[in-house]
Amino acid sequence: MMTNEDLVRDLRLSDGAARRPYLAGISCTRLASFAFTALALGTVGALTLIFILQSLPVWQDEGIGYLTGGKWFYRVQTFGALPMIYGTLTVALIALLLAAPIGIGAAIFTSEFLPARVRLAVKITIELLAGVPSVVYGLIGILLLRDWIYELFARFDLLSGDTLLTAGVLLGVMILPTVMTLADDALRSVPAEQRRAARGLGLTATETVLAVTIPQAGRGLIAALLLGLGRALGETIAVFLVVGRQDNNLPANIFSPRAWLESGQTLSSKLGGSETNIAYGDPLHWAAMVGLALILMTMVLAATIGGAWQRKTKYAPSI
Amino acid sequence: MKRLLTFVAAIAATQLASAETLKINGSTTVNLPVAEAAEELRAQKKLDIQVDTQGGSSGGISGVGDGLVQLGMSSKSISDADRAKYPKVNFNPIHIGEDAVAMIVSRDVWEGGVKSLTQQQLRDIYEGRITDWKDVGGKPQRIAFFNKEPGRGTWEVFAHWLYGDAKKAPQVSFPEVGGNEETRNKVSSTRGAMSQLSASWTDNQKVFALGIKADAGEVVQPTPENIVSRRYGMSRPLFLLTNGEPQGDARTFVDFMLGSRGQELVKKHGYLSIAELKQR
Secondary structure: OOHHHHHHHHHHHOOHHOOEEEOOEEEHHHHHHHHHHHHHHHHHHHHHHHHHHHHHHHHHHHHOOOOOOOOOEEHHHHEEEHHHHHHHHHHOOOOOOHHHHHHHOOOOOOOHHHHHHHHHHHHHHHHHHHOOHHHHHHHHHHHHHHHHHHHHHHHOOOOOOOOOHHHHHHHHHHHHHHHHHHHHHHHHHOOHHHHHHHHHHOHHHHHHHHHHHHHOHHHHHHHHHHHHHHHHHHOOOHHHHHHHHHOOOOOOOEEEEEEEOOOEOEEEEEEEOOOHHHHHHHHHHHHHHHHHHHHHHHHHHHHHHHHHHHOOOOOOOOO | HHHHHHHHHHHHHHHHHHHHOEEEEOOOHHHHHHHHHHHHHHHOOOOOEEOOOOHHHHHHHHHOOOOOOOOOEEEOOOOOHHHHOOOOOEEEEEEEEEEEEEEEEEHHHHHOOOOOHHHHHHHHHHHHOOHHHHHHOOOOOOOEEEOOOOOOOOHHHHHHHHOOOOHHHOOOOOEOOOHHHHHHHHHOOOOOOOEEEEEHHHHOOOOOEEEEOOOOOOEEEEHHHHHHHOOOOOEEEEEEEEEEEOOOHHHHHHHHHHHHHHHHHHHHHOOOOHHHHHOO
């Protein structure tokens, strides 16, 4: 048990720089934090390296066709990942199309028009959405969204309610809190003086938002979208449950929204499926599955790094 | 310091306890009676049993192969490929019952007049030559075929029955479904839907089991009598899977499944018991 006296002694010890623990002249705190950072970075590096090494056989076997091939039949050792890359990008794009206007719109409202207290309440409520486990979203998707999309687009003669659109809409809801809360932070980081100056020049509240706040928070808003995109790309279980998991369903025209009403497969739904179990032990098939993970990781990393970079380099506008 | 030691000891203790957990994984089909048996054994003999259905039959086989579980559940036989993949493992399948695979359709198809199909019609649908129910005697409606995902025992039985060997089945890409529950839900909520499903899961209220029409025009339903007599061909054995002879709790579990109560559970879930199969 720590007595009161112990506590007081501890406090005294920690008081004053001279008594901080040092190891060979280097602060232990510094050393420890360096070690943890190195560990975290090393894990990412090692993971990437393992993914590259383990996926080597499929690159050797399929070459660039692994990325551009439209057929995936593991039973005859044909591996083309394009339909899954298409599925992943399409689903994430739909999610962004939905989450961008709603998320940024909500952020403008909370940050520019709500009193501070209410703003926090609204923000926390929306952030609660981010705490809902993704499998719950998936189940809601199965229960409500599938049937809703199925009936809503019935005249397009859908084959079933499991479509890229269903997955995209579900993902849109899931990344909404990320987009909204980061966009809100970006808008709040614009100094109040700027707004006051604008209002002082006679701009209305709306004009201030459109002409001053949004342009200045621009990079932060893009960062919010990119980080939302990163989350959408990697999400697995909710997508898995409603995307239909149909391989090789590459549409004739990949820009056609009509194809959004078809079942598809994403990189993550493929990885979350039963093939990962089967692939283990077959070097080429396993390499192909690890290769999918590598592609997915590259995409998520690109979005996340892009987002972080946009967020970091803030600038004062030259007026 | 004392507290830390207590903490470490507590963690060590839970580790030791979990080492005795009987882990079971595999086919959702076999899971039905097994999960219920596990519940009874937990209550009666205070056994610590954990039952999971990750990856279907393949998940059960690889679980035993990798030594992750003591008992696998499989609704397909161990193939030579499985044995080659795990050369050090002595797979020991224990036959606990038999189940048939039914071709199921949604209500609108059933009420539209499709009650049975021939093997040839099934092949045409599977290979995409027939895509509308009107071509097999139903009302005009696109066929939404949900294929069982790779590794599922149900799919293996279907492909084996339709093509003589699962390896000879053509490469097709349909939307995929996993466990029996998902299959039933998706088929019942989609117009013109069809899939393969464990016969015991068909209820003829939400999803409807098609009969198989012989070339002579005779229709065979997936009933227990027809499965025992092998007139209905799409059936499969249900296995518990161990590495070598089962030991300890695994032994207790296997004995329970093969005993009278375990076999009652097998029958309760619509499967054929070992005794019934011996009438063959």
